[in-house]
Amino acid sequence: MSEIDELLSIRAAELYYEENKTQDEIGSILRLTRWKVGRLLAQAKASGFIRIEIVHPRARRLPVERRLREVTGLSDAIVVSSAGVSGDELQSRTAQAAADYLTSLRPIPRTLGISWGRTLHEVSLHLKQGWAPGVNVVQINGGVSLNKRAGTAATTAVTIAQKAMGAATLLPSPAILERLETKQAIEGDRAVAAVLDMGTSASAYLYSAGQADENSALVDSGYLTTEQVSELVRKGAVGDIVGRYIDSNGNIVDPALDERTVGIQLEQLRRAKTAIAVIAGSNKHAVAQAIVRSGLCTVLVTDEETANAILNDHNRKGNS
Incomplete structure (x- = not known):
């Protein structure tokens, strides 16, 4: 583009x-034809002179x-904006995107296997009445709470x-x-x-991931102490999926603990045709990277910062 055309394209864009x-x-x-103006606007956009940002909370990137689809091989990816939001608001925005995706999913899953936790409970609240006709839901990991603060597993599924x-x-x-015997x-x-049999044969799966720190839902629910989670981190844990702690490569970090965990195995998620992971927030970047890297989901619903962390991780691995 000549300097004159560049200046004209900027003026046309303004x-x-x-x-x-x-x-x-x-x-x-500008004393130009309409055709010339259209071409200048197209050139301005192609040259990066124009940046359009849709700021609605339900807008996608x-x-x-x-x-993400091209680089990681995911069958689908849904990414919401992280701009100006964090914490509960970012989780709510991501949960809304997951509810929207689930509503539009075709074919409609006859049986949906779900985990539990704060994020999935938020998804359940965002779903509209009649979001699908006759979907049966089955819990894929144990969720009977040991205290009153996090008893959302049954409520979420229902x-x-x-x-x-x-x-x-x-x-x-x-x-x-x-105890293993129990x-x-x-x-x-x-x-x-x-x-459990019903869970292993579900048409699709919907789950989130927990961070490996004192804010884990498994700590909040009374299953593990902060000291136990710290020990898991020392062994390489980056987070948990359906109650099972994994390292950065998606491997179980504590086989003894895993043997005492009730629910479907991670390999079931890896073999699934549709496994939707809903993950948001900077404290879950590491576990999101591990999940995508190790093929534990086919669809990822996340925020822009987490998506970029996954892409950067993939670039580092590719260049190493």
């Missing part, structure tokens, strides 16, 4: 985007989504199912047992075994 002039009006002002005019099948077990006895129970 008139079009800041003065709200039509292309015909710009043509009259489509270029970042496209890069809410998602009722809003889809379906039924909820709950897993009547804590997430983690103190866990084996519970999973040997016919009713519990039936729920």
Whole structure:
């Protein structure tokens, strides 16, 4: 582009985007044809002179989504803006995007396997009544709370199912047992075994991830102490998925703890046709990177900063 065309394209863009002039009006002002004005506007956008930002909370970052799909091999990616928000507001924005995605998912899953936690509870609240016709929901990991603060597992499953005019099948077990013998006895129970079988054959999965620190839902629910989580971090844990702590490569960090954890195995998520991970916030960058890197989801719903952290991680790995 010549210097004259560059200056004209900037002036045309100013008139079009800041003065709200039509292309015909710009043509009259600059003494150009309407066709020439359209070409200048296109050149201005292609040259990076124009930056358009959609600031609605439900707006998505489509270029970042496209890069995530291309670079990581995800079948789909949904990325919301992180600009100006953090904490609970960012989690709410991401949960809304997950609810929107779930509502538009085709084919509609007949059975949806879900985990539990603060993020999925938020998703259940954002889903509209009648979001799908007759989806049955099944818990894929234990969620009977050990205290009153985080007892959302059953409520989450029931809410998602009722809003889809379906039924909820709950897993009547804590997430983690103190003794292996107790866990084996519970999973040997016919009713519990039936729920786990249903979970392994679900049409799609929806889960989130927990950070490996004192703010983990597993700590909040009374399953683990902060000291136990610190020990898991020392062993390489970056977070948990369906109650199972993984390292940066998606491997289980504590086999003994994992054996006492009730729920489907991680390999089931890796083999799934549709496994939707909903993850937001800077404290979950490491676990989000591990999940994508190790193929634990096919769809990622996240925020822009987390998406960029995943892309940067992939670039580092590719250049090493």
